[in-house]
Amino acid sequence: MTLSNRKIRVLMAKVGLDGHDVGARVVARGLLEAGMEVIYTGLRRTPEQVARAAVEEDVDWIGISILSGAHLTLLPRLRRLLDENGAEDIRIMAGGIIPQEDIPELSKAGVSRVFLSGTAIAEIVDYLMAETVHD
Amino acid sequence: MSGAGALDGRTVRRLSRAISTVEDRADGYEEILSGAYRAPAKAEVIGVTGPPGAGKSTLVDALTAHWAGTGERVAVLAVDPSSPFSGGAVLGDRVRMDRSSDLPSVYLRSISARGEGGGLSAAVCDIVALLDEAEFDRVVIETVGAGQADIAVADAADCTLVVFVPGLGDDIQAAKAGLMEVGDVYAVNKGDLPGAKATVAEINGAIGVAYAGTPGVNKTTAGLITAQPASSPGRLAVLRRHGDPASDSTLWRPPVQLVSARSGDGVPDLAGAVDAFLGWCSESGRPAQRRRSRIRAQMLRTLSAALIAPYQQNAGQAAEDLAGSIERVLASATSPAEAVAELIRRGSR
Numbered sequence: 001m002t003l004s005n006r007k008i009r010v011l012m013a014k015v016g017l018d019g020h021d022v023g024a025r026v027v028a029r030g031l032l033e034a035g036m037e038v039i040y041t042g043l044r045r046t047p048e049q050v051a052r053a054a055v056e057e058d059v060d061w062i063g064i065s066i067l068s069g070a071h072l073t074l075l076p077r078l079r080r081l082l083d084e085n086g087a088e089d090i091r092i093m094a095g096g097i098i099p100q101e102d103i104p105e106l107s108k109a110g111v112s113r114v115f116l117s118g119t120a121i122a123e124i125v126d127y128l129m130a131e132t133v134h135d
Numbered sequence: 136m137s138g139a140g141a142l143d144g145r146t147v148r149r150l151s152r153a154i155s156t157v158e159d160r161a162d163g164y165e166e167i168l169s170g171a172y173r174a175p176a177k178a179e180v181i182g183v184t185g186p187p188g189a190g191k192s193t194l195v196d197a198l199t200a201h202w203a204g205t206g207e208r209v210a211v212l213a214v215d216p217s218s219p220f221s222g223g224a225v226l227g228d229r230v231r232m233d234r235s236s237d238l239p240s241v242y243l244r245s246i247s248a249r250g251e252g253g254g255l256s257a258a259v260c261d262i263v264a265l266l267d268e269a270e271f272d273r274v275v276i277e278t279v280g281a282g283q284a285d286i287a288v289a290d291a292a293d294c295t296l297v298v299f300v301p302g303l304g305d306d307i308q309a310a311k312a313g314l315m316e317v318g319d320v321y322a323v324n325k326g327d328l329p330g331a332k333a334t335v336a337e338i339n340g341a342i343g344v345a346y347a348g349t350p351g352v353n354k355t356t357a358g359l360i361t362a363q364p365a366s367s368p369g370r371l372a373v374l375r376r377h378g379d380p381a382s383d384s385t386l387w388r389p390p391v392q393l394v395s396a397r398s399g400d401g402v403p404d405l406a407g408a409v410d411a412f413l414g415w416c417s418e419s420g421r422p423a424q425r426r427r428s429r430i431r432a433q434m435l436r437t438l439s440a441a442l443i444a445p446y447q448q449n450a451g452q453a454a455e456d457l458a459g460s461i462e463r464v465l466a467s468a469t470s471p472a473e474a475v476a477e478l479i480r481r482g483s484r
Contacts, residue, residue, distance in 0.1 A: 005159045032223040039245045042230035058151035085144045
């Protein structure tokens with residue numbers, strides 16, 4: 001297999017009522033510099049829109065930036081929508097304002113990784129490089 | 136999902152994965168393409184190009200929603216530039232695709248140019264073949280939008296739509312040698328801005344230098360000849376694409392449509408102008424020719440990639456020969472042109 005050509009594709013999205021996308025843009029830029037392809041969807045998307053975009057764009061990862069506090073509702077719903085559409089292999093990472101104590105519940109709901117604020121971009125890049133599997 | 140052209144989830148998933156495989160040239164891509172190119176090519180391919188900031192994404196969104204509204208299955212390929220340093224990309228065209236991206240018969244895919252010049256990516260024509268196989272009625276390709284050189288789409292598309300905006304001023308003059316030569320239909324977007332009508336007149340004037348008659352389809356008559364010399368390469372290209380008074384009974388003169396993508400004003404008329412051109416093409420026997428030029432471009436692209444590939448490996452005879460040639464050029468012993476001629480003679484793999 002020609003490993004060198006395979007690009008890591010990441011959908012960066014903001015879901016729900018949440019108007020700040022600086023964090024999402026900073027991460028997008030960092031992933032770009034690491035050679036990844038980042039699809040940015042813009043603000044205030046529904047989980048339905050994000051799931052559909054992820055399938056159309058055939059991404060390896062969805063990065064959700066969420067500052068609104070609705071993560072325990074929106075992220076499990078996104079996971080469910082992906083699974084229902086045969087996209088079990090598209091994985092979710094999340095960042096933003098998420099309390100540490102919510103992480104176990106999110107893991108159980110199928111969120112692969114939560115990056116708390118203050119995470120270095122390099123840590124996200126290393127994680128995606130190590131975890132992405134192309135079949 | 137419902138409606139005439141609606142796509143089911145499984146089809147979308149399969150198509151999306153196939154596109155990635157073809158883009159990446161990953162395992163199995165030859166087989167995928169071998170099937171795709173054997174499917175009947177029936178999708179009309181619309182290329183949308185123009186300078187940055189002309190509102191191409193918003194216009195593509197509006198046109199796509201319009202065609203989907205008439206029952207068509209429409210795919211959008213939105214090409215954005217890649218980083219020359221990392222090869223990565225941030226693809227942001229979805230942000231402006233609010234009106235079309237939720238419709239059940241629309242498929243939207245963001246494409247990185249992956250270092251390819253001319254405003255497209257190397258895989259775009261192959262992806263069109265995949266979309267043909269998936270029975271799309273129409274494919275809308277939005278180019279990078281880097282400016283004058285963004286004209287590779289003219290080889291890939293059945294109809295090339297060039298989008299301008301008011302206020303570019305002399306840029307239209309400057310763009311003449313590129314964008315002003317490839318359009319089948321022109322649009323002046325942001326038609327509510329001051330100067331929009333003047334911009335339409337300006338572009339019409341520039342078209343009038345090379346075309347006789349009125350915008351759209353013209354009957355060939357004795358009077359319908361421009362002052363341009365008939366044998367120059369640029370002239371011959373126009374005659375081939377838009378009709379030759381010596382052999383065609385009708386000629387096409389590219390129309391200029393005033394439109395506001397944001398409000399939707401003028402969008403149905405613009406879509407009508409594109410369809411009128413496609414109708415004229417098919418009446419005058421040109422669709423096969425457009426497809427031939429698309430295949431030719433893709434053949435040349437594939438050929439050049441295949442010829443270069445052995446030299447891009449980290450090891451092997453070809454890579455060693457190339458390294459040796461580089462040293463000789465560095466040592467002022469030969470020129471790149473001579474060294475390459477020698478490499479080709481040797482034909483190492």
